[in-house]
Amino acid sequence: EAQVTQNPRYLITVTGKKLTVTCSQNMNHEYMSWYRQDPGLGLRQIYYSMNVEVTDKGDVPEGYKVSRKEKRNFPLILESPSPNQTSLYFCASSLSGPRGDEQFFGPGTRLTVL
């Protein structure tokens, strides 16, 4: 089954404790992206990757890091989480480029930073 998976689905952590949210896709997609979703703001892009070893900032990259060492994986790293990073996070992928009509979204990771 073609899918984007994220882990963990739920996470409660404390300020300053480094964490990683994993994202994996099994569709051989080149493009992957991370979004955060906050009430009243919709989805905002954090980082994206056009292909292996190619990453770039989205609209709200501060406080986040990403890496793209393999085509299928695109982890999101919070080196020192803060309460304002409490949010619902989505990973997405598409075959080539950020085509909205081809983009598959993962199920989401709900993060709470205390």
Next chain:
Amino acid sequence: GQQLNQSPQSMFIQEGEDVSMNCTSSSIFNTWLWYKQEPGEGPVLLIALYKAGELTSNGRLTAQFGITRKDSFLNISASIPSDVGIYFCAGQLLTDSWGKLQFGAGTQVVVTP
């Protein structure tokens, strides 16, 4: 930053009623997209629109690409309980490598029996 204004923010409707929502922008887009997000899930594409004036249906859903290319509308006819969810519009400016998606804030739809 976000440039799409989506309204209404929420709708509480009775089963069988029609639902309308819209999205407006200060920017011109080449593509308009409508997604639905159910609780605990990621957004799923409902309808994609590629031409100004285009009217496209997907079952009971109908969406239109505004003539000015700055707005789009989604209608749901004869709503049923499974229509519950958050509906997002998204605009995309088509370039050689496809431009970034910009999302509206979403419309929460609640359907009561």
